[in-house]
Amino acid sequence: MSAVMQARAVPAQGVPATATAPATVAGPVTQVRVVRAEWTKLRALRSTWWCALIAVVLIVGLGAAITGSGTPYHVSAGNSAAGGITVSLAGVLFAQLLLGMLGVLAFSGEYATGMIRATLAVVPSRLPVLWAKLIVLVGLMLPVTMLAAVAEFFTATALESSRGGSAISLTDPGVLREVVGSSLYLTVIAVIGLALGALLRRTAAGLSVFAAVFLVVPLVATYLPQSIKAFTPYLPSNAGGTIWGVGKLFSGHQLGPWTGFAVLCGYAVVLTGLAAWRLRRRDA
Numbered sequence: 001m002s003a004v005m006q007a008r009a010v011p012a013q014g015v016p017a018t019a020t021a022p023a024t025v026a027g028p029v030t031q032v033r034v035v036r037a038e039w040t041k042l043r044a045l046r047s048t049w050w051c052a053l054i055a056v057v058l059i060v061g062l063g064a065a066i067t068g069s070g071t072p073y074h075v076s077a078g079n080s081a082a083g084g085i086t087v088s089l090a091g092v093l094f095a096q097l098l099l100g101m102l103g104v105l106a107f108s109g110e111y112a113t114g115m116i117r118a119t120l121a122v123v124p125s126r127l128p129v130l131w132a133k134l135i136v137l138v139g140l141m142l143p144v145t146m147l148a149a150v151a152e153f154f155t156a157t158a159l160e161s162s163r164g165g166s167a168i169s170l171t172d173p174g175v176l177r178e179v180v181g182s183s184l185y186l187t188v189i190a191v192i193g194l195a196l197g198a199l200l201r202r203t204a205a206g207l208s209v210f211a212a213v214f215l216v217v218p219l220v221a222t223y224l225p226q227s228i229k230a231f232t233p234y235l236p237s238n239a240g241g242t243i244w245g246v247g248k249l250f251s252g253h254q255l256g257p258w259t260g261f262a263v264l265c266g267y268a269v270v271l272t273g274l275a276a277w278r279l280r281r282r283d284a
Contacts, residue, residue, distance in 0.1 A: 055095035062091035086245035088156040103193025104206035181243035195271035240264030
């Protein structure tokens with residue numbers, strides 16, 4: 001028996017002994033690793049860059065077109081500089097639809113392709129996936145929309161100055177808040193879209209609800225009798241829009257800029273919480 005065991009332990013002559021390869025173990029699943037993976041997925045989608053590019057074109061291009069068309073730059077709000085910036089930022093109203101759609105697709109797209117099963121198999125605790133998607137989406141949307149808003153401001157003021165209009169500075173009352181606020185508004189809109197995509201898990205359903213809340217309902221509310229329009233300032237688009245001054249373009253009671261933005265963020269927090277609850281409770 002000992003001879004047999006010795007023969008098994010010593011390799012036969014002429015047969016080289018192969019060294020055992022070290023086992024490779026991927027590190028533990030951490031939030032940082034999940035963020036890196038989600039960033040790779042987000043930037044690999046062509047829809048990400050197309051939506052971001054078209055949103056920038058809408059913000060800057062439409063603002064330049066409005067200013068260059070000869071439309072009075074100072075409207076409403078007591079003929080203030082901030083009122084003129086609000087008009088030139090009208091492209092935000094259209095860009096929000098694109099960025100909301102991007103947010104919905106960032107999560108619902110994985111359910112459509114079935115990739116979500118592989119993602120949740122690697123990250124069984126699930127919630128780090130949601131937090132990672134939020135981090136990378138905010139990390140992309142905030143600088144892109146901020147650059148677009150700043151570019152729109154300088155483009156519009158340059159065009160206005162070339163036509164002999166009064167100069168507007170970022171230090172004028174309310175101007176900086178509206179420029180920065182438009183970026184904050186669009187970023188939170190993208191987060192709401194992501195939360196809807198995670199909650200509803202169907203692209204068509206997420207886009208339909210988003211369009212209804214941010215497009216259809218506000219338009220219908222403008223035609224309602226004044227006696228039943230008390231809820232309209234609390235609609236997400238109306239509340240959040242006060243931070244970049246869109247409330248000045250419409251008549252009726254409006255929330256304060258930061259109060260309205262807080263209401264919009266409240267919608268985002270509630271929807272994200274519901275999405276997290278469903279992600280933990282329901283299978284992909």
